[in-house]
Amino acid sequence: MICATLALFATTCLQGTPSQGPLIRRSTWSGDQLARMVPEAFWDRAHHAGADLLLQPGQVLRLRLPTPFPCRSAGIWWEGTVGGWRASWEAGEDTLVPLPVASDLAPELHGARGPAAAAKVSGLLHSYRGIRDVIYLEITGPAVLSSLSLVTIAIGPGGAPHPPPQPALLPSGSSPSAGYPKPGVESRSTWAADPPACNPGYCTVTHLAVHHTAGANEFLSPGYAQCAANVKAIQSYHMYSRGWCDIGYQYLVCVHGRIWEGRAGGDDVIGAHDSHNCGSMATAFMGYFHSPYSQRPNSAMLGAMAELGAWKCDQRGVDPLGSSWYAGFGGLMDNLYGHRDVGSTSCPGDLLFAELPGLRAAIDGLLSGGGWTLVLDNPQANFSGNWTTGTSSIDKYGPDYRWASTGATPSRAWWTPSLPQAGRYEISMWWPAGSNRNPDARVGLLLNGRLHSTTVDQRIQGGRWNLLGTAWLPAGSGTPIGLSNEGPTGTVVIADAIRLIRR
Numbered sequence: 001m002i003c004a005t006l007a008l009f010a011t012t013c014l015q016g017t018p019s020q021g022p023l024i025r026r027s028t029w030s031g032d033q034l035a036r037m038v039p040e041a042f043w044d045r046a047h048h049a050g051a052d053l054l055l056q057p058g059q060v061l062r063l064r065l066p067t068p069f070p071c072r073s074a075g076i077w078w079e080g081t082v083g084g085w086r087a088s089w090e091a092g093e094d095t096l097v098p099l100p101v102a103s104d105l106a107p108e109l110h111g112a113r114g115p116a117a118a119a120k121v122s123g124l125l126h127s128y129r130g131i132r133d134v135i136y137l138e139i140t141g142p143a144v145l146s147s148l149s150l151v152t153i154a155i156g157p158g159g160a161p162h163p164p165p166q167p168a169l170l171p172s173g174s175s176p177s178a179g180y181p182k183p184g185v186e187s188r189s190t191w192a193a194d195p196p197a198c199n200p201g202y203c204t205v206t207h208l209a210v211h212h213t214a215g216a217n218e219f220l221s222p223g224y225a226q227c228a229a230n231v232k233a234i235q236s237y238h239m240y241s242r243g244w245c246d247i248g249y250q251y252l253v254c255v256h257g258r259i260w261e262g263r264a265g266g267d268d269v270i271g272a273h274d275s276h277n278c279g280s281m282a283t284a285f286m287g288y289f290h291s292p293y294s295q296r297p298n299s300a301m302l303g304a305m306a307e308l309g310a311w312k313c314d315q316r317g318v319d320p321l322g323s324s325w326y327a328g329f330g331g332l333m334d335n336l337y338g339h340r341d342v343g344s345t346s347c348p349g350d351l352l353f354a355e356l357p358g359l360r361a362a363i364d365g366l367l368s369g370g371g372w373t374l375v376l377d378n379p380q381a382n383f384s385g386n387w388t389t390g391t392s393s394i395d396k397y398g399p400d401y402r403w404a405s406t407g408a409t410p411s412r413a414w415w416t417p418s419l420p421q422a423g424r425y426e427i428s429m430w431w432p433a434g435s436n437r438n439p440d441a442r443v444g445l446l447l448n449g450r451l452h453s454t455t456v457d458q459r460i461q462g463g464r465w466n467l468l469g470t471a472w473l474p475a476g477s478g479t480p481i482g483l484s485n486e487g488p489t490g491t492v493v494i495a496d497a498i499r500l501i502r503r
């Protein structure tokens with residue numbers, strides 16, 4: 001183990017771009033300067049050969065790097081080969097996380113003539129616990145390093161607003177429009193995007209590309225505002241490290257399943273993401289879905305991608321299951337492909353790449369209308385608390401139903417549908433109506449470990465299917481739907497039947 005603190009007297013390149021964007025700086029050390037930072041006790045010829053820092057296999061160098069200003073995000077560029085990088089905004093070895101190379105920023109990409117030149121570029125590390133002025137970096141050998149740059153990003157004025165969270169169970173009655181509807185997208189203004197540095201170009205979209213951002217701690221983002229700040233930092237990094245006009249991806253999807261607008265210009269704008277670009281709309285999943293992290297894309301992310309893909313495939317007549325000529329690539333390619341299909345990279349990671357067949361099928365399912373239907377009556381539900389079987393209401397579903405008094409012993413009914421495939425499902429509930437019912441009966445959907453709830457007025461609309469909302473659900477039986485007796489005393493709730501239709 002070797003530890004060193006690098007002061008910024010080394011070589012500091014002050015370049016602040018984009019001009020109106022957040023403060024961004026690069027601090028650079030040569031291999032020679034790095035080697036001189038190694039404590040004397042460890043100093044020998046093996047650590048230093050000409051201008052390079054050398055580390056033996058398994059040898060570890062820890063650096064404590066002060067940042068030139070308080071900042072939130074950082075990445076590194078390096079020239080040479082390194083066994084591994086880890087980094088943290090906190091002191092303490094257990095907080096170090098791997099900092100993998102961001103292959104979407106590889107120097108061979110079209111138009112990649114920025115300050116990073118031939119250097120390898122890592123994904124970003126963000127601080128979710130306030131601004132920081134020190135970053136901890138660990139280099140594991142074998143390594144031959146001729147230079148190391150630390151790129152630090154502060155978040156400038158503007159910031160992101162905090163809209164209310166979108167419930168999984170949405171109100172019914174959205175008016176149908178021509179074509180498959182475009183899902184909700186967080187516009188560039190929500191993440192305070194900088195304007196593009198040059199005019200956009202256009203190619204009609206024939207293909208959908210799936211990437212990951214290689215920013216592993218983006219997958220750990222605690223909420224909306226931090227996701228917005230992450231997108232902003234990615235834009236700054238893209239524009240600064242490779243000199244791109246704008247963020248490379250057309251869309252990004254965060255861990256919460258929100259879709260973020262990327263590159264400015266709208267439909268068919270050309271991005272910078274796979275070295276080919278013309279005709280391909282890129283969506284980057286924010287995280288790292290590959291060893292050593294092996295983060296796993298969740299159903300909210302996959303559902304968002306499926307909705308976005310269904311909209312674009314419908315709009316441009318793209319068959320999500322087919323392949324066609326990809327103009328930028330100059331060859332046939334699956335209409336929905338992963339970055340690694342068109343270049344030498346691990347992107348979008350083994351675990352996300354494995355989801356692509358399911359995504360193609362899900363998009364096809366959305367466009368073909370589905371229609372698969374499942375009804376679960378009260379005998380198929382699990383009950384806890386105090387429930388009584390009733391038969392007297394004539395507008396019941398099937399021969400009977402169960403009822404529970406509100407506000408008494410906590411009582412729950414859970415229906416657990418078994419879904420043959422992932423997709424968008426319309427969820428409805430049936431109850432017999434009556435004047436003694438709870439006007440605010442709480443109904444919930446458990447999805448990805450979170451309960452999304454809404455209320456129904458069981459005094460009215462009896463004897464029919466009432467739409468609770470639609471949600472993108474994973475295959476299997478991990479998304480139970482529940483009814484609760486919570487609320488003031490004096491009324492009852494009725495557990496009768498639920499229905500799911502794949503749309």
Ligand SMILES: [Zn+2]
Binds near residue numbers: 104273
């Ligand atoms: Zn990629």
Ligand SMILES: [Zn+2]
Binds near residue numbers: 223224254255256258
């Ligand atoms: Zn998010």
